[in-house]
Amino acid sequence: MSYISFYDDGELRAYLFEKGLNLLQASLFMLLQSIDKYAEQNGNYSGVKTSNTKIGKELGITQRAVTNNLSKLQELGLIKITFDRSIPSNTKRTIKPVKLVKYTLESQISGLIGYINTFLNSIPENWDELDKDDPEIKEQVKNAISYFGSDKDVINYINANRDELANYDDFINWLSHFSTP
Structure with a gap:
């Protein structure tokens, strides 16, 4: 740690x-x-x-x-x-x-993107992963953390909904719900 x-x-x-x-x-x-x-x-x-x-x-x-x-x-x-x-x-x-x-929000965002990429890399058919330097992705992940209350709660959601988040496109679609208008 x-x-x-x-x-x-x-x-x-x-x-x-x-x-x-x-x-x-x-x-x-x-x-x-x-x-x-x-x-x-x-x-x-x-x-x-x-x-x-x-x-x-x-x-x-x-x-x-x-x-x-x-x-x-x-x-x-x-x-x-x-x-x-x-x-x-x-x-x-x-x-x-x-x-x-205490962890800064920036470190939580990076950690969560890393967790999602590890998750995506564990799926045999998946070839893509989230770009950790993409400002839009970072903003969506930040908004997801804010929505759920913590990065741990986002991880718990991901783990509980593995079937719905079965590939890169599913993650991109899911994260788009946390975009700022």
């Missing part, structure tokens, strides 16, 4: 609130993400290895609050917690925050 851009702090906080997190949970996630980013910049890609005590001191909360809020973040799929029990007397916990990214 190539990252287009990370959410800035304001966008990230708003996104986390939309997911139902409270201020403390959002702050905990953002702290874990910052620590993980720093570790990755220094060559450690395994995740955050710190105690609840240290996290609690940083956020001004109890160890129990840290435990409860880590559980909530894990339940929401925002972090993955693993335990290394290779030494029975010394279990080590690693917390890996999920990378939250």
